[in-house]
Amino acid sequence: MENLTALAYDLRKDVINMICAGKAGHIGGDMSVMDTLVTLYFSQMNISPENMDNPDRDLFVMSKGHSVEALYAVLAKKGFFSIDEVIEKFSKFGSKFIGHPNNKLPGIEMNSGSLGHGLPVCVGMALAGKMNHKNYRVYTVMGDGELAEGSVWEGAMSASQYKLDNLCAVVDRNRLQISGTTEEVMHQDDVAERFRSFGWNVIDVKDGNSIEQLNAAFEEAKTVKGKPTLLVANTIKGCGSSVMENKAAWHHHVPNDEEYAQIMKDLEARKEAALHE
Template sequence: MICATPLVIQVYKYMSLQGGHLGIGVWHMQRTSVEELKQRAIELRKTAVTMVYEAQSGHPGGSLSAADVIAALYFREMNVDPANPKWEDRDRFVLSKGHVAPIQYAALALRGFVSNESVYTLRQYGSPFQGHPDMKKCPGIDISTGSLGQGLSCAVGMAIAGQRDEKDYRVFAMVGDGECQEGQIWEAIQAAVKYKLDNLIVFVDNNRLQIDGFCEDVMPLLDLEKKFDAFGFDTTRIDGHSMEQIVETLDTFAKHKNGKPKCIVCDTVKGKGVSYMEDQAAWHGTAPNKEEFELAIKELEGGLPV
């Protein structure tokens, strides 16, 4: 007799959708270890930096700060199927800070949604890998983003739809701290609380920098953890480069079903892993030259400092 655990139920649903056959692209992955996730994050960083170098255009700084969370989501947490990217019951991911598309493209390539070689056409004419994610051109993109402040509203809409359709999928969203200066972010937050969206998990990539400098100097954000909490979110704060903390938070805090949306404020470093990019606003949207690129890859291949 088979015990009807949530996993068995979800696999059964998937098999039913596929005519009773469990295909090669089955959505469920084995739980990737923390050490494996750390290696995946390094691979993502190398791929993203290479993409920006080849294009001589793009946003490396924020891509590097987001890499660890992206690795944990795509290689451990999210229920997705690269062979069926439009699978109705998949978890959704919204990269609201869409300018860091290179790190998402890297994840899609390493996860098998697209070929590894294809992502190096970043920003080329006709390429599906444009400067901001395009859901109509790139498999695995759940919503086109890039206009700052708007992505979280889309994530809220997805979460409401899942709730009303009685679906089990979750919606993960990543916003930038600078992006939280946009008023629409807070309108979306209010709606998420009103509709009790405990299927929505929001990550704030809190790297403290934006294109014009430190957020504190451009437009102070105050304490984001306290602000989300005051609006009615379940909120916690972690080191966004500690894979141990990311995994523990996803395994526990993010799974609470208490009628509250979740916010995970991730303290990160812009340009993480490349010494000359770290904490430098100049690397928000600048491509490295040949010498800088080679140094970046050398440092990344040496691993990240503990």
């Protein structure tokens, strides 16, 4: 787990370089969701460049598609394409590495970015798996601001109705969105209790930036039968540097030279700390 934590900080550096080169990107959410993606792709999911066309592979949809930079970094590390290519081409005219997931790229199951679509589509994927007697699992990551979308709750009802225990959703609960805190924009109350009332098994991940806690939660989700599982990952927006952490202004922001230097220094320090815990 220490090695995966260190990897997550290295991949955050790739995201910073990507955003600075492309002069665009949703940096705060990239930083908060990185540990979830690293846990899924390097510890949990049966997915690789070698089996990406295998009908038995696990499926992942990045519902909070504006945090695509984190997904690009993870997919590059996994070998779907090169990180150098991503940094060179991200957000450039004519590039496939656009600011939301693009299924013309290997490893990306669907285009996303219109918030609220990921969970309903994953319900369909999971239901298809049940109907076809497949053993694959389906995962999606949503933002907490995204929970204001009505389609999320239609998907939640359907997943419970069809007892989709092969479906696991994650809420990146960083409590900030582009226009302020989630509680100010559209208050969340208790996310866990809301999903439980819709018939879901819910696991509250106290530290959603802890790969150890996330890994344990995903393992627990695999044991649940007869209902879908939601992980409420309590994360820090901008996780990795005090320059960014818990600041709504970093929802979409390109670091200047001074900020870049400090962020990279902080990320390296946290990586070293993780390796020596």
